[in-house]
Amino acid sequence: MKPLTIDPAVFAEGAAPEGTEALARKLIAQASLAPDTWALGPAEVRARRAKGLTPFIVEPKSARAETILVPGPAGEVPVRVIAPEDPTALYLHFHSGGWTLGTCDQDDPRLERLATELGFACLSVDYRLAPEHPYPAGPDDCEAAALWVAREAKQKFGVETLLIGGESAGAHLTAVTLVRLRDRHGLTPFARANLTAGSFDMSLTPSARAFGNQKLVLGTRDIRMFAANFLQNGEDLRDPDVSPLYADLAGLPPAIFTVGVRDPLLDDTLFMAARWVAAGNQAELQVWPGSAHVFTSLPDPNAEPAYAKVMAFLRG
Template structure:
């Protein structure tokens, strides 16, 4: 049954996405309350374990490090020079890893025919803004010089991420633009956290039947910054930035997500600034719905949509 809040109507979850959310929520309940941040991360990894398994096999997977930063490169084919996407996992800057998002990275690699590089950036609250952003920019600056060693095309580098990872993707492109660097080939932005202020989607999709609550999101923002005043910094809240001269963007918006409103606002502002924007709202989708690809045709379709866009951005 649809709920009405402040004159707006909440849409129903897609059945398979609803099953995904119910199983995720049950998994957290079965693990019990975390005792500290390390335990919270352990629980998050355990709950996501079944969802990161299976999926495409890679021709090659390499474990790398850069200045102590853990990286993982997936290549769907060997002996070819491939475009590469730096993928930045979500988790509110606080939890998750390249392990929780391993299947998602392999799906992009296999479907789009590109290399995908995951980064285990430093998590908050131990490492606050701008530590993670600095690490991501460092990897982007390092990648072109590794083209021969990694079999990648330095002229076809993309960036992507989900939730906090989408935030960091845009912030990295803003940092590069302001430094006078050429834009990347594209930004793949999944249900991003682009501003801390609540929107109309918060009361609609912030209840216990959804995977992300306003209280949890507020906690993530608080973990990420050293001071509340930083929440208006354009590199923390990219919706507040000037969005001119950024790479083309694909925004995958989950309809039934507290972050849907800020995603729509970001897409409008990016387009108004002259950006090339592909915005697709997936009806019945919840936050993190792409992780449900093993059971949800909706997630499978969204990944196909994105793979097609990635291929178009990368050219022949």
């Protein structure tokens, strides 16, 4: 097992590429002029995002994507599929958006790369969103999709190697799903996991609390508001099914953890990676100087090398 290491140089002043610093300045300036997300409400923010009226980039959609429906706890769950003719593996993906925003097609360019360059069948889950569908709706849909994949991947896609991952809330849902499959179904079907900039502690880690309201993609207020949308029934913020940082993590697959230094969820990643290894699992930790939350989907100079490492890890 490779040791988990943190290079102190990534935290040094001046360590970030100039392009990363310039992007941060641009994003902060744009966000400072934008309407208050929490005054608009989730439905309006979703509509503005779809029209490209927010700092979030609307990226090209895959021409070969199709939607399938899998059985779920409250009806069928839509799953977006981007797949080559003869896949080498299946990657189950959960999108970001604070359990409140985001769509299953927002990561098409990166899933297209996995399909084209690595031959993966990529399945992105259109799980139910809060506040309309609070906990446990989203995790329940992700669990149902993972169970379907474990049962049907060989027949439907001709693959035996299963991979799983996501970004931000999607990384949270990945960890929750892995623990649920192990504990509720006695299953550990996934060979590797991608956990990018995850939110793993709803009670807030030190970096999440200290970040404040810097308008760099995600701030402390945003994290608290997303959690309030997601958790509406007095859930214990340290319940392992809510905050997987507190779960028993034994017997989970090798995972790659990716985060930027200027991400309020930095500690979530550092703490979760350490607990992953302490539980006897393998983990690779990638911390990128100066980068913001979920920088792998931003025009950040660190994005390409960071995603290349994710792809290499998933390829195995």
